[in-house]
Amino acid sequence: MTGTVFDIKRFAIHDGPGIRTSVFLKGCPLRCEWCQNPEGIPLDPILWYFSSKCIKCGECVKNCPVDALTKGGQDPNYIEIDHDKCTLCGRCTDVCPTAALSITGEEKSTEWVASELLKDKVFYEKSGGGITLTGGDPLYQHEFSLSILKAIKEYDIHTAVETAMFGMEENLLKFVPFTDLFLVDFKILDNDKHKVYTGVENKLIKSNFERLSKKTENILVRVPLIPGYTATEENIINIRDYVYSIRADIRIELLNFNPLARDKYKILHKQYPTFQTNRSYSEEEMQSFNRFL
C-alpha cells in the first residue's frame, strides 16, 4: 500500500532508544500553535521553497504551466507560491537547479519506506535502536503506519510510534502488537486550554491513553516545553499526577523547546506565535522543570 511521507531522517537519536531512523508521515488532526513541523499538518503534499538555496535564476517561474509562481517577493519568499493555483505537477522542481523548490510530501509504498529503513539495520542492531514513526501523527494515516510497522517487525527491529493519540481507539490499539514503544505526547492537561492552543479537546486523548496503558507498559509520555503554553509548573505537575494516577510505572520526559521552526511558518505564510523566549531552555532551567516530575 502507499502513504504520504514528508521526510525520512536517519541517525535520529532523540526519539527512542539507540540509533534510529524516523519516518515523518503527513497529516495531523491537532493544530498546536507551536507545531515544529507545520508542513506535516495537512495530508496533501505542498510545494516548498528554501530561499537560502535559491540562485534566483527564474527558471521555475518560466516553466510553471499555471502561473502559480511569481518572483521578486520579500525575503525569505523571493519566489511567491500561490498554493491555490499550484497543481503540484513538479515542473518547477524538475527545472530548479538547486532544489530550492521541492514538494514536501510524496506518495511512497510500504516497501519503499521499509527498504529505506532497513539501510541502517546494522546501526539498530549494534545500538539497540530501530525506527520511529512520527509526523504529523502516524495515527492519521493509520493503515499505512500499521503496514510499515508490520513490514519492519518482520526483521525483528525495534519500533516506536510517536503520537498525540487523537484518533479512533481501535486504530491506536491495532499498533500495539507491532510497536515496542509508544512516545505519547501530552501537551496540556486543562481541557479548555488544550482546546484553545491545539484546536481540539483532550478527552479523547485521555481515554485513549487510559486504554493504551492497559494494553501495554511500553509507553513514554513526552511533554514539549513551550514557553507560555505548556512550560508551567502547574501544567507539568498536573500531567504528572494524571499520568501516575493511571499507571505509576510510566516514565515522563520533558522535551526542550525548539525555536528553530519559525522559518517554516514564513514559508507557509502562517503566523508564528510570539513566545516568552526565543531560545531553548538551559540545562539549569531544564533541571528545575524536571524537579516537578
Place this chain on the structure above:
Amino acid sequence: MEVGFDKKLLGLIPKIEKLEPITRITQMKDIIINNERFLSLEQALIITDSYKRTEGKSRSLQRAEALSDSLELITINIDDDELLVGNRTVGIRDGVVFPEAGISWVEKEIDTLPFRAQDKFSVRNKDKVDFFEQIVPFWKGRTLEEYINTNCGNEISAISGVVKINQKDHAQGHIIPDVKGWLGKGPLGLLNELESHKSINKDHQKAEFYESVEIVLKGALRFIERYAVLAKSLAEINSLNDSKQELMTISNTCNAIIRRPPETFREALQSMWFLFVILQMESNASSFSPGRIDQYLFPFFEKDIKDGELSLSDALELLEALHLNFNKIVYMRNSEGARYFAGFPIGFNISIGGQDENGEDAANALTFLILKAQEHLGLPQPNMTARLYNGSSDEFIDTCSKVIGLGSGMPQIVNDESIIPSLQRVGISKKDAVDYGLVGCVELSTQGNNLGWSDAAMFNLLKALELSINDGVCLLTGESKGFSAGALEDFSSFDDLIDAYKKTIDFFVNKMMKAVEFVDRAHAVMMPSPFLSSVIKSCTEKGLDVTAGGAQYNLSGIQAIQVANVADSMAVLRQMVFSEKRISKEEFIKALRGNWKGYESLRQSVIHKVPKYGNDVSWVDRFGTEWADYFAHSLENFQNIRGGRYHMGLYTVSAHVPMGKNVGASPDGRFSGSPLADGGVSPMYGQDIKGPTAVLNSVSKLKSNLASNGTLLNLKFLPSFFTNKEDREKFNQFLRTFVELKIHHVQFNVVNKHDLLEAQKYPDKYKNLTIRVAGYTAYFTELAKDLQNEIIERTAHEM
C-alpha cells in the same frame, strides 16, 4: 591494593579518572608552545665537517660517522623542570637544516622563514652567513634531492599533473622502530648482538654495514652518557635540594640505561625517548612513530606500581612529560608544505587499546592513563590513535569519546576487524598484523620490522579522469600530457568512457612505477640509515641496511586520490550526459573547459540533481568502489625493488587542497583548482546530506581490504554529542557500528564556533550540518541567520 586477578590493573581506572592536571607540566607546556623557534644550523655544520673528514668512504660509513659526530658534538642542555631529557637542538622546536637529504628549498626560502604565514622560524644572522658560505657550496651535487633530480627529474615532472612522487628530499620516516627490542636489550645489548651477526656475514658490503651500525650504536651510548654527566654537574652546582635530587635521578637514569636494559617505568620512558631523538638526528624525517606504547611500557609500569615504587600521579607526570617531549621536535617544511601541514604534524603516532595476540582486550591501566594525559594536554603531538575491535570494553570506548569531545580530534579511531585482515592480505603474518600500529597520520604498519614506504606517491584519479575526457589535454594549461584515449565527444557510450579511463590510468601507473623505483633506489644509495637499521628487525641478521631491503617487510604505499570526486563525477556523467541526456556531450565538456562560466545553472543541477557518494546510494557508491579496486589491482602487477609489494592507501590528509589545484573543473560540479574531497574516503564537503550513518554505509562499500596502506574518514559532530551522557552513549554505539562495518579509520572533528561562522558564510560546504532535535531535524544552513546565531552562541558556550 587488590591486584591479584587484575592482570591489566583495570581496577585503577576510578583512581585514574580522578587525576588532576599537574601544574609543573602545564607550565612547561606553555613554554614549549610559546617558545620562539629558530632555524638551527648546528648539526648541519657538524655533518659537513664530518663529511670532509670522511671523504672517500662509502655513503653508509659517512652517514654513520656524521651521526656519531653529531651525537658527540651537538650542544646539549637540560631545561628547568625537565623530567625526561634529550633533544637534538638546544632550542625547543628548532628547525633543523639537514643537508644530506636536500637544502634547495632552504636556499630559496631562508629569508622568508621568519615571516611566512605558517610555522615561522627566526634565523640568526650568523647562521644565514654560515649556511651560504659553508653548507651550500659543500653540498652541491651531494644531496639525495639532486641525485634524484639529475637522474630522474624529467620523468618525474612529465607525470606531475597526475602523479606526485614523494620522498624526494628527505630521509625515510613513517616507521615504527622496534621499541620493545630496544627496551629489552638496550643499545649495549644491540651492540653485543651485532658481534654474532657479524661473524656469520663476512662479505665486504656487509662488513661495511656492520661497521656503520657499530659506529652509530656507540655514538648513541656516548650521547646518553653525555646527559648523565651533564645532569650530575648541574646537580653539583644547584643549590635547591629538590632540583639537586631530580638532576641526580636524571643522571642515574641515564647511567643505568647505558649499562643495562631499563628496569623501571622512568628508565623505559627515558630510554625510549633517546631512541626517537637519535632516529631524528640520523634522518630528520617525518614520522618515527612509537606504536603501541600502552603495550610495551605496561610491564615496566606494572612492576613499579606493584612494588610500590611509583604512584599513579608520578606515572602520569612522567607520561605527560613524554607527551610534552613529542612536541619538542618539529620537522621544518618548506612554505608550501607548511601551508598544508601547519602546526608540525611530525607523526609521533601512538596506538592504544585494540586486542592482544589471543584476541583479548589489550587495554590496560596505562591505556587509560595515556588518555588522561591527552585530556590534560590536548597538544598536537602525540598523534593518538585508539584501536577498537568487537571486544573493546564500553569503558574504553566511552573514555575515548570523552576525550574526542574535547575537540583535539584525538584519539582517532581505527578498526582491528578490518585492518588485521587487510595487512594479512599483503603478506604480513597474523601475529605481526594483530600487533599493528599507525605511523604518521593514518598509515598502517607492523611494528619494528617494516619499511612500509607509506607515501611513495599520490595518484590523482580525478586528474586522470580529466585527461580521459579531454583528449589527454590538461584543462588548466592546455598542454598535452602525452597520452590520449579520446575525448567526451568521441565516446558513443558510457562504456567507451570507462575504457578510455582505464587506459589512462594504466599509462600513468606504468610511468609512476619507474619513478617510484628510482626514488626507492636513490635512498639506498644516498641515505643508508644504520641506526634505524639497528632497530628494524632482520636488518642486522641479513647484514643489509633498511633502505636496501634489510627489513622483514618491505611494502610501498600509493594513494588513490580521491574516491568521492571520482564517484560523483562518474555519477554525473552517467546520469546527466549518457542516460538522461539532459545535456549534450559537446556542451558538457565545453562547460568544463570554460570552468562552468555561463553554465552556473548546469553546475547547480549537477550538484543537486544527481545523488552523490556518501548518501548510501548504491549505484553511485559503486563507482567509488570500482575505481578504487581497479587502481589497487593495477598496483599488484608490480614489485618494489626491495622485493616487497605495492599496495593502495585512500588518504590525502591535507593534500586534497594542493592536489585540487592541479585539477580543472570536474564533472561533479567542482570549480577548477578548488580542493578535492577531504581526508581520503570522506564524501565531498557538504554532499553527504543523509547523515553519518549513511556516510559509514557508503564508505563501508569500499573494499578496505584493498586499502591496506590506510584510509582516512573525517566526520563532524556538534560538541553537545559528547557532553551529554545520553548522546555520548549513542555516539559510542555509532563507534561500535563503525567497527562492525569494517571501515579502517574515522576521525571526529568537533564543530566549533568558527566552523559554524564559516557555515554561515559558505553554506554549500556545510550542507550536511544537521541540527538534531527530538521529532525534528533541520539543516543548519537552511536556518535564518538569527537562528543560526543562536546555535553559534550555544555551541560557543558548550565548548
